[in-house]
Amino acid sequence: MLRTLDSEVTVVNHHAVPRKYRFLAFDSRVLNDSRITPELSQQADLLCVVDTAERKRIGYAAVLTHMMSDKMVVIDHHLSGDLSGDFVWAESKTSSTSEMVYHLLRRAGFPFTPKAADALYAGIMFDTGGFRYVNNQPGPFKAASHLVELGANATLIQEQLFSQFSRGH
Numbered sequence: 409m410l411r412t413l414d415s416e417v418t419v420v421n422h423h424a425v426p427r428k429y430r431f432l433a434f435d436s437r438v439l440n441d442s443r444i445t446p447e448l449s450q451q452a453d454l455l456c457v458v459d460t461a462e463r464k465r466i467g468y469a470a471v472l473t474h475m476m477s478d479k480m481v482v483i484d485h486h487l488s489g490d491l492s493g494d495f496v497w498a499e500s501k502t503s504s505t506s507e508m509v510y511h512l513l514r515r516a517g518f519p520f521t522p523k524a525a526d527a528l529y530a531g532i533m534f535d536t537g538g539f540r541y542v543n544n545q546p547g548p549f550k551a552a553s554h555l556v557e558l559g560a561n562a563t564l565i566q567e568q569l570f571s572q573f574s575r576g577h
Contacts, residue, residue, distance in 0.1 A: 409513065409524045411436060418452070420444045422467025431568045432530060433523050444468040449475040456481045459505040459535075461489020461498060483508055485535075503541070503548035506531025510551045522559030529560035534569050 410417045417436040424440050439448070449455070455476040461484045463470045473480060473491060480493030485508060487500045502508050510528045513520070532548050532555075533539070542548050556562050 409509075409518065409527070412519060412521060412524065418448070420448070420469045420472070422469065428568060428572060429530070431564070432527055441468060444471065446471050446475060448472060452476065452479070454479050454481060455493075456483070457491060457493070458483050458509070460484055461486065461491045461496065463490050483512075501545075503543075503545065504532050504535030506535060507548055507551050510555065514554075520555075520558045522561070525555040525558040525560035526565060529555040529562065530565045530569060533562075533565055538566070538570055 419434065419436050419438045421438065421440050422444075425434065425438055449472050452472075455472050457466060457469075457473070457480065460466060461482050463473055466473070473493075477493055480491070480495075482489070482491050482493050482496040482498075483505055484498050485500060485502045485505050487498050489498075497508065499508055502511075506528045510532070513524075518524075529552055532552050536542050536548055539548065539552075552560075552562070
């Protein structure tokens with residue numbers, strides 16, 4: 409989504425992108441494992457940690473939190489965690505961090521593309537267990553509906569997240 413605004417983005421994650429999410433188009437460089445080094449903090453303007461506020465849950469990326477606490481944004485729908493940064497937004501009444509990001513971008517007038525809609529829809533869909541864990545709240549359904557209107561491919565996302573099983577599974 410930030411790439412749409414001509415920002416250079418590097419995604420850092422302890423592990424490689426899981427197979428079930430590779431159908432989502434990643435336009436950004438993705439670094440994992442030992443390729444996440446302290447030197448990355450010297451090249452970055454901002455560190456954005458999403459869907460957790462716990463240092464232990466971000467693996468190799470934790471090294472960046474120590475050096476970038478004054479340039480760090482944390483967005484999470486859980487209320488616990490030890491990360492603090494320049495901006496921390498935790499909202500437990502929301503179904504997912506993706507729903508939070510959807511509302512933020514919508515209020516900011518973000519130009520949603522179908523790829524952005526797919527990513528947010530997938531996040532809401534996965535975090536709610538296919539809308540099983542929504543505590544009878546209308547918010548995730550409204551956000552998901554709007555994302556489908558914006559081009560999210562709900563059928564493909566459902567199939568990729570919940571209908572693709574490995575032989576071992």
